[in-house]
Amino acid sequence: MHITSTQNPTVKRVIKLHNNKRQRQNDQLMVVEGFDEITLAMQAGHLPESVFCAPDLTSRELPGLNSHAITVSKAVFEKMAYRQHPDGWLALFPIPQSSPDALNLPAAPLFIIAESVEKPGNLGVILRTADAVGANAVFICDRRVDVWSPNVVRASRGTIFSVPLFEMENEEALRWLRNHNISVLAATPSASTIYADVDLCKPIAVAVGTESEGLSDFWLSNAEERIVIPMAGKVNSLNVSVSLALIVYEAILQRRKL
Structure with missing residues (x-):
């Protein structure tokens, strides 16, 4: 035709x-x-x-x-x-249909929680980062952007297909992570523990929120640890996708030293 x-x-x-x-x-x-x-x-x-x-x-x-x-x-x-x-x-x-229960997890899985991400470009870069570090899955919580829109697909450079991606409610995601003994690390400017000082070799899920609001109280109160990226300038945070990349690549570096 x-x-x-x-x-x-x-x-x-x-x-x-x-x-x-x-x-x-x-x-x-x-x-x-x-x-x-x-x-x-x-x-x-x-x-x-x-x-x-x-x-x-x-x-x-x-x-x-x-x-x-x-x-x-x-x-x-x-x-x-x-x-x-x-x-x-x-x-x-x-549109892919799957459940995290179908995942074949290693001994120390690495998950990403993206809460309330508002911009397709940011979500796309988060997926590219997840693909680059070999994250086991990305949980999209409190969704504010259409995950399957052409703009997200374009920004992800196709990695929306290579990384397991699940749209979940906060409570559902937390319940699943706890059932699988995965610690939640909440990235927030209000934390006192620097991300590089935390043991990132264990099973973890790194949670990031919006640039304007940060993570919700739900994740801040339910996280096993709160972590911060030290800032030497006038602003108190980086772009959400940049922040995530720093933390998960630190996890990869720590794991390579084992």
């Missing part, structure tokens, strides 16, 4: 999934744009429902998918795409 009209029903469906959160929820589908992102999703075991390719924008081939891809004109693809400079590949993937 080759589509040349932006009024084609299939094109309209993709645009609606791109722009409308309710449509994504109803169809349980997400829009993934980019050759690398689609490849990473497939490498993680996810299969697309539909694949679109604009031959005028790409010469790359997706193994096993090229013959099944719906080709579209450059004008149509640019209408469907959400990137400023699209690379000619776009796919619809089912």
Whole structure:
């Protein structure tokens, strides 16, 4: 099939999934744009429902998918795409459905709790960081952004598929962590213990909150330890994704010394 009209029903469906959160929820589908992102999703075991390719924008081939891809004109693809400079590949993937109970955990797992993250870019970078350090899962608590929106997918560079991701209520996440003997470390500017002085080799879940509000009282009161990143300047905190990266990479450094 080759589509040349932006009024084609299939094109309209993709645009609606791109722009409308309710449509994504109803169809349980997400829009993934980019050759690398689609490849990473497939490498993680996810299969697309539909694949679109604009031959005028790409010469790359997706193994096993090229013959099944719906080709579209450059004008149509640019209408469907959400990137400023699209690379000619776009796919619809089912929104992943899973439970943390299915995780195969090592002796000292590393989890990330992202509470009330408001910006798609921050959440995407948190997922990239989780992928980079090999975190066992990310718990999204008190969600304020559509996790499966194209903006999060783009910011994550496709790692939204490579890291187990669970949307949970605070109480549910805490109950699961305690049932699995995982200590919660709450990152907060009000703490007195520097993050590098804490034993990060044990099973842990690092909790971070919004830049404007920080973590809620729920996580601050239920954490086994509160930790802080020392600040020498005028501000009292870093960007949430930067703060998280410092802490989890310290965990990796400590674990490598064992």
